[in-house]
Amino acid sequence: MTNLTMVKAINAGLRKAMERDPKVLLFGEDIGRLGGVFRVTDGLQKDFGEHRVLDAPLAESGIVGTAVGLAMRGYRPVLEIQFDGFVYPGFDQIVSQVAKFHRRMDGAVAMPITIRIPYGGGIGAVEHHSESPEAYFAHTAGLRVLTPSDPQSAYLTIQQAITCNDPVIYFEPKRRYWDKGEVDESQSALDLGAVADPWRARIVKAGSDVTVACYGPMVRTCLEAAAVATDISLEVVDLQALAPIDYETLVASVQRTSRLVVVHEAALSGGVGAEIAARIGEKCFYELEAPVTRVAGFDVPYPASRIEEHFLPDLNRVLDAAERVMGY
Amino acid sequence: MTNLTMVKAINAGLRKAMERDPKVLLFGEDIGRLGGVFRVTDGLQKDFGEHRVLDAPLAESGIVGTAVGLAMRGYRPVLEIQFDGFVYPGFDQIVSQVAKFHRRMDGAVAMPITIRIPYGGGIGAVEHHSESPEAYFAHTAGLRVLTPSDPQSAYLTIQQAITCNDPVIYFEPKRRYWDKGEVDESQSALDLGAVADPWRARIVKAGSDVTVACYGPMVRTCLEAAAVATDISLEVVDLQALAPIDYETLVASVQRTSRLVVVHEAALSGGVGAEIAARIGEKCFYELEAPVTRVAGFDVPYPASRIEEHFLPDLNRVLDAAERVMGY
């Protein structure tokens, strides 16, 4: 066990993946000598060379589009999008090519592409640097979406994303990049399936009154809420995978608690929480004692950083929602 | 009253809007001499000139991006995206610029841009020509989303979209382009507010057992289902606006029927139906006799045209869902 930040944990996971498979390439803006603006790829170009860790020209569609060609040639590209708000120039290649190529070719061509995107708010950044675009990708057939919440899950799931033969949009909660945690570096993705299936939700804190479903940056927030909630027992579920979502775990939890609060930073309307509310509303129709309640960002463009704290769900808003569902 | 196809009705609406305001410009690929691949702009370049109806180079980001500049100069651009699947290269300009510019500038700059997109399946087209990307835009703060369902609503709402000072993504149900209907061309957008508010849902068929919420291409399908449903009385609600959705009308309907089926062609997970299910689940928690049930496309890339009929919701699937909600 080592105590690592999430940045270092992802770095270690990338290193493992590159050691394991020479076809794994890293590709993105400023990821080489600089090591990425968040230093996630720090040292990897030095150790693996310029043909394994490639600095890309400043063009996101170009990065994703050439990755499709690299995949056709048998490579396993791991892309870094510098910030969440800069994935949109690459949206067409992601949605029309990466997501659809395997189906288009009746399975003859695989698209084992991982697209890493630092996402979410809470770091006081300027516009376009604090977006939560996960719903766009979760709604796109052909993609898988993963997001880790702590160093250990980051270390494992980044390897699993790279090993997966399907395209994975890998959202890294940038405000948690510098959180530290114990990481078991002896675990290898090859025998992870049994230890930690990335496509399963994790109950990170058991509880009995209200299930709180969350992911990425909000897991810590919800754990903090659960810790201070004196008279309500919260069960915190880290979804981990946003596409497909593990409803088995979630339904089982809601069947126990009868109440569900979903928490995310992304705008409320049409967010991932909407799909969860719809599904749980169906699957747990008779069990629910209160409507599925969402705590989310508002339906406005991400605000200037000095007021983002009012946009982002925090401990108080989670508790407020928990109290509301208990009041039904 | 004239009997017009939806294509002709939109053409008439565009003409009205252009006559009313010299700042209205049409911009898109092949919309001039050819009149657009669906002939929606037929004859308009001839009548208004090459500076009012502009043929654009083949570059969607360029079309949307220059429209932002045109809007800054005081124009009111109405863009045509040739097919649904070709809006993605323009996604960045739509999401990061068109949607956010007004807020960014604290209201100092308006973005009265209308983006017309023929959408949906049912015409037996090749890949990328039958997409239903409305959820991406409905989830994007700063945009409004409208979709007409028949010639009369198309004639009115296209004018209202253009008159609106906010950006409107205007989805045209291409499989209904050739449906005919009575259009009252004497109605002008200037006095439409009272007659037909585009932001209000329309109850297109009253009923008492199940509310069926739908929009665009599915409205006709649901009306047909309602017509053949002998033992269940369906109330068909044409949402018209997908952002913002008129929950007032919808909630009132569900309060009467206690049951809701939502129908759309777009993929189920994360579709507009998810948000509706989530909201109605909240707002009508005590009234609902059955879970909100969705009839939608599957979570797969749009299939080859010879099997698209199995992807698209049809009369039978709507009836099947209605029966299911009645069975609770």
Added chain:
Amino acid sequence: MADERVSAVQLLTPEGQRVAHPEYDINLTDAELRGLYRDMVLVRRIDTEATALQRQGELGLWAPCLGQEAAQVGSARAMAPNDFAFPTFREHGVTWCRGVAALDMLAILRGISNGGWDPSLHRCGPYSIVIGAQVLHGVGYAMGVQFDGAEDVAVTYFGDGAMAQGDVNEAFVFAASFSAPVVFFCQNNQWAISQPSDRQGNIQLYERANGFGFPGVQVDGNDVLAVLAVTKVALERARSGNGPTLIEAYTYRMGAHTTSDDPTRYRLAGELETWRLRDPIERLKAYLARQGIADRSYFDQIEQEGEKLAEQIRDGVRAMVPPKPESMFDDVYSEPHARIDEQRAEMLEYLASFEDAGG
């Protein structure tokens, strides 16, 4: 060429006269020359048949390559077996040369598949529909070749209209930056649906390349020999590590954009007449006949081969059956996916409910 600005490499005049070129030349055997003729005639036959089948309602759509056979066959025949082609929906001449079966080309248009063949088998990508997208794929593939230390080349096809797309220009940047072994083959068929190619500015398209740091060359796209010669040089350049070339094949879309299009709305009939005189097949035929490389009996034989192929296509297309509805769930992912399994099961159950009702 009529247009004064055009400075295209030519080895065969429209009348079928062989001319010399200071930079580009090519020596082909008689058999190779006859082969090029055969390719072009058969591709045109496929094209005509597909157009006819579309009219009969057997195909949903068809994008004819009529008039562009020399550009497509000449460039594709220049490729080595291991080179990789990235075509658009109009490149039937390219897919033909890559060994894709005619019926497989029609699968998309028949609406039974979105692909049609295994790219690795033919070293030829699918018919790409989103304008410009495949050009980046070609560059990425070429980068992979480079990292492999291999000597293959990627050839990406696109049209004059595509030169406006961001993706195509980004492809130029990436190719130049990595000095990737790729050939950009642009067929300037004068039209992007209704848009004339000069709408993009008062300049020849091949000149775009220089500003990105690699050479551009314009070739008479209706001259199969010149196209072959120019492409060979570009391929060798790429193969030997000298990076990309942009080839502009100056040609003409003699047919409609697709069978859904009505070109009389935007272009004058006279234009078509001018280009009929430059027909790529007639040109080579005249040369072969004049040189005694082929005679009437050879031409007739190819004609017959074409008729037979057409018949096969007719029968084959009619026999093509749609896939099973539930196949839409196959290959969406290559690893197990709960949501897909659930929805497939739902569909099957739903479909079965009709059978029960019927039975």
Added chain:
Amino acid sequence: MADERVSAVQLLTPEGQRVAHPEYDINLTDAELRGLYRDMVLVRRIDTEATALQRQGELGLWAPCLGQEAAQVGSARAMAPNDFAFPTFREHGVTWCRGVAALDMLAILRGISNGGWDPSLHRCGPYSIVIGAQVLHGVGYAMGVQFDGAEDVAVTYFGDGAMAQGDVNEAFVFAASFSAPVVFFCQNNQWAISQPSDRQGNIQLYERANGFGFPGVQVDGNDVLAVLAVTKVALERARSGNGPTLIEAYTYRMGAHTTSDDPTRYRLAGELETWRLRDPIERLKAYLARQGIADRSYFDQIEQEGEKLAEQIRDGVRAMVPPKPESMFDDVYSEPHARIDEQRAEMLEYLASFEDAGG
């Protein structure tokens, strides 16, 4: 310039010697020359102060324009009042010349706004952050000018890195196609964060223009006179209906990419030393002094003006208060919106619940 491939227009040597140029020249009054000096010094003072304020935690971030003052001031001072600038986040010299108050430039970085000023008031767009996006806006604006029959010109700013973006290249296509009155002003400051500008291929950036059908010119970006002269010509060209020009101002980013960046990770200190000798302000100062256009007392006076400005900025920034939380709902739409009203009400109610609890 040290780089042999560089062929930049220069009117003032790094030593402040006035040299002639066959094509470009300019005659400025002494007052104008002093004005350019004043602009550059004050812009640098704003820049230094902002960098300091960021270190003190008063600003979230700062993107210094250190070293690029001549490129920015020279081009912006060439513009007519009604011309319209489309800057990026680094163009403090441009916004300064467009009359934007220094404190308004800092609003974004203070995190209290995503804009900061009214574009129509200054005829200057906001600091654009998504690389390349504003270049298309500039072209669209210029198209509008053209449709209006007006004579304004749009000047769009972007960096060497941005030359790779699809949007920038599409902007070239649209501008050429419509012959739009726009000037593309690219500051090649040698770096796009950690990427050296020659990564885009072995060619000078200004040469990109020719292939799109309009002229490109390279200017010594540290020579404010040359920049002004070259920009004036491009503006006149656009104004008189002759379409776009690409100007590559060859300069150097002397500071970090932003205050979050650590350039020692990717570039050598020697580079900075070389460019220090080409400092744009020292160069003009030497010329002014040598020519007797300004003397020490003038320089001191500007220095003092700078100190006063810096003080104003310090005080002003500290006094800037964040907007009300509920302001995030303002101006999302310009017409009533039920969902927004509902959420604003919810927020206000929620916030009030704390006040109740506290009171």
